[in-house]
Amino acid sequence: MPEIVLDGVEKRYGRTQVLPPLDLTLEDGEFTVLVGPSGCGKSTTLRLLAGLETLSGGEITFDGRPISKLEPKARDVAMVFQDYALYPHMNVAKNMSFALRLSRVPKDEIDRRVAAAAEMLGIDHLLDRKPAALSGGQRQRVAMGRALVRDAGVFLFDEPLSNLDAKLRARMRTELAEMRNSIDKNMIYVTHDQVEAMTLGDRIVVMNAGRIQQQGTPEDLFERPVNKFVAGFIGAPTMNFLPARAEGDRLVGEGFDLPHPPGLPVPQGAVEIGIRPSAITVDHGAPLELRVVVAEYLGAQSVLVTRCGPHEVLAEVESATRAKPGETVRFAVDPAEIMIFDPETGTRLVPDGEG
Amino acid sequence: MERRANPAFYALLVALVLMAVGPIWLMLATSLKLNVDIISGTSALFFVPTLNNYETVLCDYLWYEPEHVRRCDRTFGRALVNSLIVSTVATFLTLILGCMAAYALVRFRFMGRGVTSLTTLLVRMVPPAVLLVPVFGIWTFQYGLDGSRAGLVLVYVAMNLPFVIWILQSFIVQVPIQLEEAARMDGAGPFRTFFLVVLPLIKPGLAAAAIFTFRIAWNEFLLANALADRNTRTVPVVIVNSITEYDIDWGVIMATGMLLAIPPILFTLVASRQIITGMTAGAVKG
Numbered sequence: 083m084p085e086i087v088l089d090g091v092e093k094r095y096g097r098t099q100v101l102p103p104l105d106l107t108l109e110d111g112e113f114t115v116l117v118g119p120s121g122c123g124k125s126t127t128l129r130l131l132a133g134l135e136t137l138s139g140g141e142i143t144f145d146g147r148p149i150s151k152l153e154p155k156a157r158d159v160a161m162v163f164q165d166y167a168l169y170p171h172m173n174v175a176k177n178m179s180f181a182l183r184l185s186r187v188p189k190d191e192i193d194r195r196v197a198a199a200a201e202m203l204g205i206d207h208l209l210d211r212k213p214a215a216l217s218g219g220q221r222q223r224v225a226m227g228r229a230l231v232r233d234a235g236v237f238l239f240d241e242p243l244s245n246l247d248a249k250l251r252a253r254m255r256t257e258l259a260e261m262r263n264s265i266d267k268n269m270i271y272v273t274h275d276q277v278e279a280m281t282l283g284d285r286i287v288v289m290n291a292g293r294i295q296q297q298g299t300p301e302d303l304f305e306r307p308v309n310k311f312v313a314g315f316i317g318a319p320t321m322n323f324l325p326a327r328a329e330g331d332r333l334v335g336e337g338f339d340l341p342h343p344p345g346l347p348v349p350q351g352a353v354e355i356g357i358r359p360s361a362i363t364v365d366h367g368a369p370l371e372l373r374v375v376v377a378e379y380l381g382a383q384s385v386l387v388t389r390c391g392p393h394e395v396l397a398e399v400e401s402a403t404r405a406k407p408g409e410t411v412r413f414a415v416d417p418a419e420i421m422i423f424d425p426e427t428g429t430r431l432v433p434d435g436e437g
Numbered sequence: 438m439e440r441r442a443n444p445a446f447y448a449l450l451v452a453l454v455l456m457a458v459g460p461i462w463l464m465l466a467t468s469l470k471l472n473v474d475i476i477s478g479t480s481a482l483f484f485v486p487t488l489n490n491y492e493t494v495l496c497d498y499l500w501y502e503p504e505h506v507r508r509c510d511r512t513f514g515r516a517l518v519n520s521l522i523v524s525t526v527a528t529f530l531t532l533i534l535g536c537m538a539a540y541a542l543v544r545f546r547f548m549g550r551g552v553t554s555l556t557t558l559l560v561r562m563v564p565p566a567v568l569l570v571p572v573f574g575i576w577t578f579q580y581g582l583d584g585s586r587a588g589l590v591l592v593y594v595a596m597n598l599p600f601v602i603w604i605l606q607s608f609i610v611q612v613p614i615q616l617e618e619a620a621r622m623d624g625a626g627p628f629r630t631f632f633l634v635v636l637p638l639i640k641p642g643l644a645a646a647a648i649f650t651f652r653i654a655w656n657e658f659l660l661a662n663a664l665a666d667r668n669t670r671t672v673p674v675v676i677v678n679s680i681t682e683y684d685i686d687w688g689v690i691m692a693t694g695m696l697l698a699i700p701p702i703l704f705t706l707v708a709s710r711q712i713i714t715g716m717t718a719g720a721v722k723g
Contacts (some may be wrong), residue, residue: 101655134618147557153626154621154624160622161619161622163618163619166720166721167613167616168721169616169634170720171638180623180625180633213720227620273611326601
């Protein structure tokens with residue numbers, strides 16, 4: 083379980099820079115999630131760690147030991163691939179034991195480790211099957227089992243759940259979270275799904291265009307995003323962003339006039355405000371009046387897509403309110419939940435005490 | 438209205454079947470006749486089938502001595518063995534070299550990869566007849582390979598390699614790169630990745646290439662005729678050479694022809710069982 087340090091790691095293909103120099107330290111025994119939109123460099127970072135790509139610059143160290151020149155097998159890492167990558171001509175047991183057989187681990191030791199991993203993943207009845215005879219979820223388990231039996235110091239997951247259907251994904255996510263607690267290893271997990279990131283990560287690293295935007299616990303990212311990108315990426319439905327002007331202790335924009343959030347310094351001139359859909363509630367006495375365009379019924383909650391001047395505003399409300407498209411509804415916004423961003427740089431205005 | 442089949446359609450079908458099966462039937466029938474029956478021409482359909490011709494061809498390998506064979510001519514038997522050895526070895530070598538070359542062309546980046554990949558097929562476009570004279574010259578005067586089985590094997594490998602590489606390239610491209618990456622993560626070097634992961638998955642391609650190579654090597658006449666000597670001649674050469682101005686033993690020629698047809702058929706049957714689709718099913722999410 084090494085401490086992993088990426089020091090100025092970069093990757094170029096010819097003249098195209100896919101990953102500008104990146105610094106990142108991953109603590110011992112942590113479950114780190116790299117999250118970001120596609121093409122943000124998270125998978126490249128993982129492949130550099132795995133040794134499937136060569137670095138164009140910088141150095142990766144495991145516990146101070148430089149590893150960037152080492153072959154994958156010398157790095158003590160195991161990887162779960164996005165599309166499983168099971169060997170189709172081998173059965174499940176053979177798939178899982180391939181690495182062990184290559185390194186000539188004794189037969190009974192192999193059997194023991196395969197059996198243990200298979201039991202943990204609930205695939206012990208499938209050991210004789212070929213991958214073609216497995217369902218998507220079972221294949222994913224085998225792929226994980228193959229990494230587990232290695233007993234490597236570092237586990238890398240490259241969007242392992244993205245090919246599963248929604249229900250199965252949710253279940254595997256729970257199981258992964260359970261597994262995370264029972265295995266005391268360094269795990270690095272790449273995903274574009276912020277829900278996976280939030281539920282699994284001890285620490286989340288949000289990346290965009292090859293740069294780390296913010297890293298921290300799920301709570302950090304949700305409650306104290308450093309900039310507009312992180313605020314918009316974390317949380318579902320996504321945060322509403324509206325251009326506004328600071329006028330005294332009011333924030334005024336097209337179609338709204340909101341109080342200034344308490345505790346924040348008062349900015350000058352144009353700002354961009356962010357309000358999470360969950361911070362907007364239906365309140366018939368409130369001054370904010372919005373016209374409902376679409377009502378997305380989700381069960382207990384409904385997401386109302388409303389019009390606020392030229393902008394769309396999402397509100398997550400109790401379904402009991404029964405707002406219909408075309409109606410004009412009055413909404414209240416909790417001033418404490420309003421975030422203010424610099425319209426130029428996108429950075430969030432923070433209270434004097436914070437950050 | 439029910440569609441009526443056109444009688445002309447059936448006529449065409451019958452004609453095609455006759456054209457395809459006719460010669461084989463003629464060969465089989467003739468091989469089972471005595472020379473008397475063959476020459477007489479009256480008993481084209483009615484004759485007493487005999488294995489005499491086959492006994493003559495295989496006299497060297499029979500456990501008994503056929504009465505009608507006065508002097509056992511070993512030529513045909515020897516030619517069959519030559520054909521088997523040359524074709525099998527050539528196929529084997531072509532496949533080994535072909536799959537490794539194809540893998541290198543598909544997966545490794547090196548200077549001149551594109552050119553090499555294209556020119557492999559270009560070589561194939563040269564007809565063997567063009568190669569005949571230079572090959573004969575080089576094999577005879579430079580390497581002294583004339584009259585040896587090794588010389589034949591070498592030229593067949595060279596002839597078939599481009600096409601085999603080309604076939605196998607298309608199969609190797611279909612092996613998901615993630616599988617090789619997974620193997621690499623599991624600690625396999627390039628050779629073990631190739632032999633333990635890639636090779637089992639391109640079995641259908643290997644089978645197709647094997648059938649192709651074996652049949653070409655088995656049937657090849659032109660180069661074999663020029664390069665082989667008395668002891669190393671293959672069956673096609675021997676058949677043609679047995680037609681002399683003094684004697685044409687049709688029965689024996691046809692029997693040899695039938696025997697000549699059997700190995701490729703067996704080989705194709707065995708190899709084609711490997712040609713199944715969906716070898717990579719379940720490897721990665723389609």
